[in-house]
Amino acid sequence: GENVEQHPSTLSVQEGDSAVIKCTYSDSASNYFPWYKQELGKGPQLIIDIRSNVGEKKDQRIAVTLNKTAKHFSLHITETQPEDSAVYFCAASIRETSGSRLTFGEGTQLTVNP
Amino acid sequence: KAGVTQTPRYLIKTRGQQVTLSCSPISGHRSVSWYQQTPGQGLQFLFEYFSETQRNKGNFPGRFSGRQFSNSRSEMNVSTLELGDSALYLCASSRTDRDTQYFGPGTRLTVL
Numbered sequence: 759g760e761n762v763e764q765h766p767s768t769l770s771v772q773e774g775d776s777a778v779i780k781c782t783y784s785d786s787a788s789n790y791f792p793w794y795k796q797e798l799g800k801g802p803q804l805i806i807d808i809r810s811n812v813g814e815k816k817d818q819r820i821a822v823t824l825n826k827t828a829k830h831f832s833l834h835i836t837e838t839q840p841e842d843s844a845v846y847f848c849a850a851s852i853r854e855t856s857g858s859r860l861t862f863g864e865g866t867q868l869t870v871n872p
Numbered sequence: 873k874a875g876v877t878q879t880p881r882y883l884i885k886t887r888g889q890q891v892t893l894s895c896s897p898i899s900g901h902r903s904v905s906w907y908q909q910t911p912g913q914g915l916q917f918l919f920e921y922f923s924e925t926q927r928n929k930g931n932f933p934g935r936f937s938g939r940q941f942s943n944s945r946s947e948m949n950v951s952t953l954e955l956g957d958s959a960l961y962l963c964a965s966s967r968t969d970r971d972t973q974y975f976g977p978g979t980r981l982t983v984l
Binding site: 794849853 | 876903905907914915917928930962964966969971972974975976977
C-alpha cells in the first residue's frame, strides 16, 4: 500500500521567516495530495491541496509544489506568524480506486518564535 | 454551514467494554471516513462509508466496525476494548468519496 514519509518532524523558525515541509510518497498512482494543520485539541484543518495534473498551487502565504517524477511534494509557508504554530500533516490518495482514503505522513511540529 | 460534529468529545471506558462513537457530517456530504490518531502510529485510516455502503477498510481488527445511516450520519463501534485502543478518533466528511475531506474535532477515548 501507499507509504508517506514527512520531514522534518520538528521545525522552529523566527516570525517572518519561511518554513518548508517535505513529503515523499511511494505509490506512483497517487494523484491527490492535501495538507492539514492541526492545533492542540482540534481536528485537522485542510489548508491547501493539489492534484497530480498541477505542479504548483498557491494561496496567499501558503504554496504547495509537486514533483511527480521524484514522488515528492512540499509545503511552503512564507512570512510565518505565531498563529502558524501547529502540527502539519501531508497526505496522499488515489482518487479513482481509494475513494476518500488518505495515507498521512507522521506530522511536523512547527513552532514560530515571536 | 455547520462543520463536522462528533459526540461525545471525551470518553473513558475500561478494558473489555464496548463503545459507540457518533459523527454528523457537513450538510450535503454523503461520504464519511474514520481515522484513529495516536502518538505512536499517527493518523491511520479505519474505514469509509458512502451512501450507507462501506467502500474501504483499513488494517484494523474486526472489533472495529461502523455504519452509515440514510441521513449520512455515521457511527463506529469498538468492542472488547483494549488499552491500545486509547486514541483520538476522527471523523471526516466529504461531498462524495472523491472530494476534499473536512475533519471533525474528534472523540478522545481513554481505556483504563
